[in-house]
Amino acid sequence: MTTSNTSPDIDLDNTTRTELERAGVIVSKVDYLYNWARGGSVWPLTFGLACCAIEMIASATSRFDISRFGSEVFRPTPRQADLMIVSGTVTKKMAPQVVRIFNQMPEPKWVIAMGACAISGGPFKQGYNVLKGIDRYIPVDVYLPGCPPRPEAVLQSLNYLQEKIRTQDIKSDPAFTKGRRQYTVPEFTGKDLEPPYNPDVWQPPTNPNVKPLEEATA
Amino acid sequence: MSSPTATAPNYELIQQDGLETSLLEVSMGPHHPSTHGVFRMDVKLDGETVVDLQPVFGYLHRNHEKLAENMSYLASMPFTDRLDYFNSMTNNWAYALAAEKLVEIEVPERAEYLRVIMAELTRLVNHISLVGFFINDLGALGTPLLYAFREREKIMDLFEQASGARMMCNYFRFGGLRNDVPEGWLDRTREVVDRFPDFLDEYEKLLCENEIILSRTQGVGCLSRDLAISAGITGPMLRASGVNYDIRKVDQYGIYNRFKFRVPYTDDDVGDCYDRFMIRMLEMRESIEILKQALRDIPGGDIIGKAPKIFKPKPAEAYARVEGPKGELGFYLIADGTPKPYRYRVRPPSLINLTVLRDMCLSQKIADAVVILGSIDIVLGEVDR
Numbered sequence: 001m002t003t004s005n006t007s008p009d010i011d012l013d014n015t016t017r018t019e020l021e022r023a024g025v026i027v028s029k030v031d032y033l034y035n036w037a038r039g040g041s042v043w044p045l046t047f048g049l050a051c052c053a054i055e056m057i058a059s060a061t062s063r064f065d066i067s068r069f070g071s072e073v074f075r076p077t078p079r080q081a082d083l084m085i086v087s088g089t090v091t092k093k094m095a096p097q098v099v100r101i102f103n104q105m106p107e108p109k110w111v112i113a114m115g116a117c118a119i120s121g122g123p124f125k126q127g128y129n130v131l132k133g134i135d136r137y138i139p140v141d142v143y144l145p146g147c148p149p150r151p152e153a154v155l156q157s158l159n160y161l162q163e164k165i166r167t168q169d170i171k172s173d174p175a176f177t178k179g180r181r182q183y184t185v186p187e188f189t190g191k192d193l194e195p196p197y198n199p200d201v202w203q204p205p206t207n208p209n210v211k212p213l214e215e216a217t218a
Numbered sequence: 219m220s221s222p223t224a225t226a227p228n229y230e231l232i233q234q235d236g237l238e239t240s241l242l243e244v245s246m247g248p249h250h251p252s253t254h255g256v257f258r259m260d261v262k263l264d265g266e267t268v269v270d271l272q273p274v275f276g277y278l279h280r281n282h283e284k285l286a287e288n289m290s291y292l293a294s295m296p297f298t299d300r301l302d303y304f305n306s307m308t309n310n311w312a313y314a315l316a317a318e319k320l321v322e323i324e325v326p327e328r329a330e331y332l333r334v335i336m337a338e339l340t341r342l343v344n345h346i347s348l349v350g351f352f353i354n355d356l357g358a359l360g361t362p363l364l365y366a367f368r369e370r371e372k373i374m375d376l377f378e379q380a381s382g383a384r385m386m387c388n389y390f391r392f393g394g395l396r397n398d399v400p401e402g403w404l405d406r407t408r409e410v411v412d413r414f415p416d417f418l419d420e421y422e423k424l425l426c427e428n429e430i431i432l433s434r435t436q437g438v439g440c441l442s443r444d445l446a447i448s449a450g451i452t453g454p455m456l457r458a459s460g461v462n463y464d465i466r467k468v469d470q471y472g473i474y475n476r477f478k479f480r481v482p483y484t485d486d487d488v489g490d491c492y493d494r495f496m497i498r499m500l501e502m503r504e505s506i507e508i509l510k511q512a513l514r515d516i517p518g519g520d521i522i523g524k525a526p527k528i529f530k531p532k533p534a535e536a537y538a539r540v541e542g543p544k545g546e547l548g549f550y551l552i553a554d555g556t557p558k559p560y561r562y563r564v565r566p567p568s569l570i571n572l573t574v575l576r577d578m579c580l581s582q583k584i585a586d587a588v589v590i591l592g593s594i595d596i597v598l599g600e601v602d603r
Contacts (some may be wrong), residue, residue: 046251047249048255048256049255049256049278050255050256050278050280050300050303050598050599051300051303051385051386051599053255054303054304054347054385055384055385057363057367058367058370058371061363061364061367061368061371062364062367062368063367063368063371076250076251078249088278089278089280091276091277091278091279091280093276093277093279094248094256094277094278097248097249097277101249123296123297123300124280124281124285126281126285126288127280127281127284127285128281128284129279129280129281130280130281147386148385148386150384
């Protein structure tokens with residue numbers, strides 16, 4: 001690591017830079033250095049829900065080798081993990097546990113919604129027992145489509161996440177300023193999950209062409 | 219759900235000098251690295267000994283049967299892939315067989331051979347992955363699983379070349395297959411099949427006489443022959459308990475009567491975890507034998523028979539079963555004359571093999587309960603459907 005690539009946007013003339021380097025000093029921004037280190041060591045949670053979990057495991061094995069991107073340390077406990085890969089169908093029985101596990105992860109934490117089921121319910125969307133997307137309860141950073149996505153796609157989604165991590169600002173990012181964020185854990189009430197979604201992270205889509213009911217009847 | 223045959227041993231808690239002890243209740247799962255998905259075991263422990271165990275499942279109930287009753291027959295085919303996501307090809311086959319019973323369709327020769335080849339490749343994938351996960355549960359984190367997945371990838375490539383998808387193949391159709399295999403596919407398969415025994419030799423050398431594996435699995439999780447039969451256990455687990463029963467031999471569905479292969483089973487009444495592990499290792503050898511014969515004899519020709527354009531069977535019932543890698547996988551269909559099935563029922567081998575979990579775990583150690591669960595070979599997509 002040299003100063004020229006640790007501080008791409010710091011205005012330093014070349015002589016000062018080389019002199020500093022000779023003296024063993026590297027000039028960098030805290031944000032840059034922190035995000036560089038953080039993005040290169042994202043530890044995922046060993047969290048398999050359904051079919052996609054097998055492709056997640058495949059991405060960790062020798063052919064695809066997720067350790068090239070620094071994420072080979074799959075942790076079984078949420079308390080040591082940075083990244084939750086929601087790999088598979090989230091049912092209404094499982095959704096409370098998913099949110100609870102996410103709440104237990106320390107900050108900063110990220111979520112990849114892997115596969116069509118985790119994004120929207122996928123092929124099982126019409127089922128009475130399937131949650132129509134995990135983004136109703138927890139904030140999703142990267143959506144990874146596919147049924148199931150290929151292991152290469154898992155690696156690409158990790159690259160996208162690293163790009164996102166590189167843009168984080170430590171001073172203003174809620175992950176660093178608000179302490180450990182807690183999300184509402186839904187409860188299964190026999191008929192449906194209560195609440196049906198967390199309004200802080202997800203709102204039902206609105207169609208601008210359709211007038212609200214009150215306006216239409218008035 | 220608990221099995222009706224076993225009862226927890228009578229139990230007295232130690233009470234002395236004003237010291238009161240009680241049983242420890244542990245809930246393992248649904249997020250637990252060794253429960254093979256989202257499965258929970260409510261375990262009652264005396265120290266380390268399992269006194270009671272209740273399996274809790276339903277965390278992956280995806281309404282497979284209900285969805286299938288609301289769509290046309292063929293539209294359920296991709297959903298069967300997602301039942302037991304290691305073995306999409308055998309799931310496809312069982313469903314296609316059931317539908318072919320409703321409307322009599324002749325399957326061409328080439329398609330029958332390709333079906334056998336796909337099913338046996340699937341069996342190899344399932345068994346190597348299972349052994350990898352099983353050893354993983356024993357505590358050998360990583361290495362055996364990496365070896366297994368290295369071999370799995372070779373077969374995944376073959377599936378991808380044939381069907382376009384690695385895992386969710388959706389390759390079978392009523393009366394045959396969706397498309398013929400590409401040029402050169404059979405040669406590549408021959409190469410993979412010829413090299414597979416080398417891997418098995420290496421794997422067996424590493425694992426089968428490993429002292430830790432022997433001491434962790436022998437005499438652990440015994441399942442007697444009588445209990446296995448009365449609980450409806452099928453597949454490698456039944457054969458490990460000493461019953462010679464293989465649907466490939468009993469029903470001879472497809473063209474299995476043309477192949478020469480042996481069915482490995484134990485001749486004693488022990489049925490412990492080691493037996494279940496070894497049966498799978500031996501079955502892979504026999505699958506290779508079948509594959510070699512099928513690849514030698516495969517003829518040319520059509521790959522799909524004369525299936526009706528709109529699949530609309532007359533009111534009838536049909537049950538078809540195959541020897542899946544996990545056991546007897548059956549599909550039961552009731553047709554009512556419409557393009558949708560009136561009833562669609564799956565007989566999942568994973569769920570029925572899981573019912574004896576409590577019997578096998580009682581009075582074992584908690585660490586062994588994980589090993590026993592691993593040796594049953596469940597996939598939650600099929601248990602919960």
